[in-house]
Amino acid sequence: MNSGPANGALLTLSGVEVAINTRSGPVHPLQGVDLQVFPGETVGLVGESGSGKSMTLRSILRLMPPGGAITGGTVKWRDRSVLDLDSDELQTYRGAEVAMIYQNPVTALDPMLSVERQIVDAFKANREVSDVVPEEFARDALRDLEFGNPDAILNRYPHQLSGGMAQRVNIALALACGPSLILADEPTTGLDMTTQVRVLDLLERQVSARNAALLFISHDLRAVSRVARNIGIMYAGRVVEIGPRERILTEPSHPYAKALLECVDLRTDERPRSIPGLVPRMTEEYDLCAFRDRCTSRMAVCDEEPLPLHELGGRRRLLCHLGPNNG
Amino acid sequence: MFLANRVVILAVVLLAVVMIGFTITRSTGTPLYASLGMAVSEAIIEQRAEEMGLNEPIVVQFWTYVVHLLQGDLGVSRISRIPVAEDIALKLPATAEMVFFTLMVSFIWAIPLGVRAGLRPGGRLAKLGEGMAQFGVSVPAFWLGLLFIFLLYFLPPRIPEPLGPLPALFPPPLARLGSVTPPEMVTGFYTVDALIAGDFRLAWQALWHLILPAVTLSLTSGPPLFRVTRTAVSEALASPFVEAAYSYGLGRRTVLIRDVLRNASPPVLNLTAMTFGYLIGGGVLVEVVFSWPGIGSYAVWGMDNSDYDVVLAVVIIAAVIYVILYFIVDLIQFAMDPRLRD
Numbered sequence: 001m002n003s004g005p006a007n008g009a010l011l012t013l014s015g016v017e018v019a020i021n022t023r024s025g026p027v028h029p030l031q032g033v034d035l036q037v038f039p040g041e042t043v044g045l046v047g048e049s050g051s052g053k054s055m056t057l058r059s060i061l062r063l064m065p066p067g068g069a070i071t072g073g074t075v076k077w078r079d080r081s082v083l084d085l086d087s088d089e090l091q092t093y094r095g096a097e098v099a100m101i102y103q104n105p106v107t108a109l110d111p112m113l114s115v116e117r118q119i120v121d122a123f124k125a126n127r128e129v130s131d132v133v134p135e136e137f138a139r140d141a142l143r144d145l146e147f148g149n150p151d152a153i154l155n156r157y158p159h160q161l162s163g164g165m166a167q168r169v170n171i172a173l174a175l176a177c178g179p180s181l182i183l184a185d186e187p188t189t190g191l192d193m194t195t196q197v198r199v200l201d202l203l204e205r206q207v208s209a210r211n212a213a214l215l216f217i218s219h220d221l222r223a224v225s226r227v228a229r230n231i232g233i234m235y236a237g238r239v240v241e242i243g244p245r246e247r248i249l250t251e252p253s254h255p256y257a258k259a260l261l262e263c264v265d266l267r268t269d270e271r272p273r274s275i276p277g278l279v280p281r282m283t284e285e286y287d288l289c290a291f292r293d294r295c296t297s298r299m300a301v302c303d304e305e306p307l308p309l310h311e312l313g314g315r316r317r318l319l320c321h322l323g324p325n326n327g
Numbered sequence: 328m329f330l331a332n333r334v335v336i337l338a339v340v341l342l343a344v345v346m347i348g349f350t351i352t353r354s355t356g357t358p359l360y361a362s363l364g365m366a367v368s369e370a371i372i373e374q375r376a377e378e379m380g381l382n383e384p385i386v387v388q389f390w391t392y393v394v395h396l397l398q399g400d401l402g403v404s405r406i407s408r409i410p411v412a413e414d415i416a417l418k419l420p421a422t423a424e425m426v427f428f429t430l431m432v433s434f435i436w437a438i439p440l441g442v443r444a445g446l447r448p449g450g451r452l453a454k455l456g457e458g459m460a461q462f463g464v465s466v467p468a469f470w471l472g473l474l475f476i477f478l479l480y481f482l483p484p485r486i487p488e489p490l491g492p493l494p495a496l497f498p499p500p501l502a503r504l505g506s507v508t509p510p511e512m513v514t515g516f517y518t519v520d521a522l523i524a525g526d527f528r529l530a531w532q533a534l535w536h537l538i539l540p541a542v543t544l545s546l547t548s549g550p551p552l553f554r555v556t557r558t559a560v561s562e563a564l565a566s567p568f569v570e571a572a573y574s575y576g577l578g579r580r581t582v583l584i585r586d587v588l589r590n591a592s593p594p595v596l597n598l599t600a601m602t603f604g605y606l607i608g609g610g611v612l613v614e615v616v617f618s619w620p621g622i623g624s625y626a627v628w629g630m631d632n633s634d635y636d637v638v639l640a641v642v643i644i645a646a647v648i649y650v651i652l653y654f655i656v657d658l659i660q661f662a663m664d665p666r667l668r669d
Contacts, residue, residue: 061574066565087579095576107567110586112664121585122575157665170571177575 010078010181010213011037011098016059017072018052018237028285029055031237032073034309034317037181037213042204044228045217045239046260050279052237053217054103057183060215061094095177096126101203103186105167109158115142115169116154119176126177141172145202164195171203181213188223200227221264225249230315233257236280236290238307243316253312253324255295289321297322329667333657337650344646345396345639349389352635357381379405396643402636404629411640414625419644420515421503422614422621425544426606427516428537430599432545437553438595444553445560445591446583456557460550468547469612475539476501476616501618503536504529540617544610548602555598559591566590593660600656604649608641 018030029052037043047053059070062082075082077097085093102108109118119138135154142150145168158166167187174182187203188196204227207214218224224231225245232242233254241254252258259275277294280286289295292302301321310318318324359372359381376382380391395402401411440456447453483493499505503517510520510529517533563569564587572582611623622641629637661667 063570063573091576091578093576094574099576100571100574102567102571104567108571110568110572110590111666112589113585114665121577121581125576125578125581159666160669173571173575 008038009036009076010039011035011060011215012076013056013060013073014076015073016056016070016075018055018059018064018068019071020065020068022067025283027282029237029282030059031285031290033059033234033237033239035232035239035242036315037215039180040208040211040213041230042207042214042216042228043230043232044224044245045215045232045234046219046221046224047217047234048219048279050282051234052282053219053234054185055237056234057100057185057215057217060183061098061100062090095122095179097179098181098183099174099177099179100183100185101167101170101174101187103189105163105170105187105190106158106161108170109161109166109173111158113157114154115156115158115161119154119169119173122173123176137176138172141176142169144175144206145169145172163191164199167191167199168202171199171206175206175210178210179212181215182207184214184216186218186220187216189218189220196223203227221260233260236286237282238290238319239317240291240319241317243312244314247314247316253318253322254320255297255322256291259294259296289319329661330657333654337654341643341646341650345393345643346389348639348642349392350385352639353385353388355633357633392639401640401643404637405634406632411636414637415622415640415644416515418620418622418625420512421619422607422610422623424503424516424518425537425540425610425614425619425621426603428534428541429544429548429606429610430603432541433549433552433602436545437549438556441553441556441595442560442588442591444557445564446587448557448561453557456553459546460553463546463548463550466547467612468543468610469616471546472540472543472613472616475543479539501536503620504532505536507532540610540613540619543616544606544613548606548609552595552598552602556591556595559594560587563587563590589663593664596656596659600652604645604652607648608645 013033013035016030016033017028020027020029029050031052033052033056035043035045035056045053045056058064060075060082062070062075062085064070070083077093082090082093109115113121116135116138119141120134123134123137123141138154139150142153147153147165147168153161153165153169158169161169170187182203184203188199191199200223203214214227216224216227229245230242231245231248232239233248233252233256234240235256241248241252241257248257249261252261256275263275275294280290280293287306288304289302289307292298295302299321305321307319308321308323310320310323312318312324316324357376359375359379363372363375380388383391392402399412401415403410404414407414436459437456440452440459443450444453444456479496480499481495483491483495486492503509507529509517510524510526510533513520513523518530518537521527521530521533566586569582569586572586577585608623608626610621611627613619614621614623615627622644626638626641628634629641
């Protein structure tokens with residue numbers, strides 16, 4: 001499962017495991033996540049809720065919930081181990097290298113602080129303030145995100161913003177840190193359809209204008225396939241298949257990826273169907289394939305041996321006994 | 328809008344307090360016997376009742392009272408014949424100083440431990456705070472006061488040899504200054520007035536006398552402050568915007584002050600004002616235990632004698648203080664929280 005030495009990748013996750021101690025016992029949301037992000041590229045992760053998408057993003061920033069810890073694997077930023085950073089280095093790494101956009105745009109903003117204060121603080125925390133006046137920077141940041149009257153918005157407070165405006169402010173905040181990688185945690189889930197499209201477009205354009213990379217997660221395959229050039233499919237705390245968008249969308253190998261694609265047929269506008277069976281409980285650790293109870297191609301070996309990793313070239317990877325091109 | 332609303336509510340509250348207080352005090356007895364004694368004739372009693380206006384219809388009496396009240400006249404004690412306003416001017420600062428220092432003591436333990444317990448639940452300091460809070464709500468304040476006096480003043484000289492006798496706490500922790508002459512009145516706070524007079528020894532003595540009552544009241548009134556602080560901090564800490572702030576690379580200290588404490592402060596501020604208001608009237612038993620000449624003791628003295636104006640004046644003063652405190656808290660919240668300004 002080791003991806004070897006850094007090969008120009010910005011970010012390399014290898015076998016990342018997270019455990020959270022809760023009152024009712026330990027939970028294992030991540031059970032060996034492998035993922036790479038290269039400079040300037042866009043990667044999307046798709047999966048049902050509980051598959052570990054959000055936790056993957058949090059492990060990249062080492063922002064664990066109470067009782068949570070990264071218990072295995074490595075997180076590498078360029079060729080440094082993120083898990084070995086001390087608290088000062090971590091503070092420098094967060095924001096300036098990797099910044100995050102949150103799912104609920106309004107609650108991700110401090111309700112007591114003005115938009116200007118929040119952007120200025122994020123800017124000052126990450127950049128040498130030399131010839132740029134932070135307040136002017138904040139105004140330009142809002143203008144980049146297509147606010148017609150940035151000065152009025154700067155003086156507003158989060159409760160005075162609509163969901164779409166709040167999410168554009170969050171994007172401005174993340175960009176204000178000047179990161180090389182932006183993590184987006186379902187950034188359009190709470191927005192209405194037309195706003196979703198607009199916010200996604202803006203996000204894509206602003207990220208590529210800065211040559212930053214984007215790691216985008218969503219349960220919505222449509223949104224991910226709009227934005228991402230590489231798509232990963234997550235199931236039960238692992239990335240079960242990852243590869244270029246066209247390959248994943250047209251000829252997926254993993255039975256779960258296939259089932260997911262059948263649910264959300266991108267060619268038609270039919271109502272999504274569901275996959276029979278239940279999402280596995282993450283209170284257990286799965287050595288064997290966690291999908292096999294729902295899998296229509298289950299074999300004897302699935303109940304006996306741990307998952308094999310198939311490197312298919314061109315950065316395609318697959319975790320399944322069936323192997324590639326199984327019809 | 329928010330503030331205008333508040334002002335109206337406060338005025339209505341005060342009017343209601345005066346009406347209810349007036350009705351209750353008038354219907355629970357008469358001061359005539361207490362002021363004249365039992366061995367007087369009906370005629371004298373009747374004459375006195377006439378003098379005091381007690382034969383007027385209650386509505387007329389209420390009207391007279393309110394008119395006087397609006398002119399700052401709180402009436403005259405029927406027993407001591409001293410105007411109530413004069414007595415209160417002496418006794419309110421005593422209570423206010425005690426309550427103020429009580430809150431100071433609570434700010435030293437309840438709020439810091441509450442913050443710590445919210446940030447690090449289950450830690451040693453959190454457990455210490457929880458223990459103190461549990462103890463504080465479990466014991467009556469007057470009992471705790473007596474215990475302190477017993478342990479620090481009464482017991483040490485009586486410990487038998489070879490351990491004792493030990494020196495007692497001196498001067499005895501009673502009254503505001505014992506037999507020492509108080510400083511010239513400016514603010515009514517002996518500690519502050521002594522400092523204004525430049526007398527540091529006297530200021531220290533005044534502070535010394537404050538410590539035990541303040542610690543006693545703080546231990547028993549501080550637990551809610553500890554708990555509310557703990558809850559508010561742990562809720563603020565779990566907010567998405569706190570995680571977001573960390574993700575932008577803001578430091579721990581910055582996030583703690585800028586986001587966590589700021590967002591946790593409204594309920595704590597509210598409860599602080601409530602505690603202050605409560606202690607103005609609620610510290611009576613502690614005032615009695617420590618011979619503290621405050622308005623709590625004054626109200627009890629008034630009740631013993633059915634001295635209407637004294638009791639009602641204390642009730643009204645306590646209500647006014649509550650109302651003013653709430654108004655100040657509202658102003659602060661209004662300045663701090665943009666959501667209230669819309």
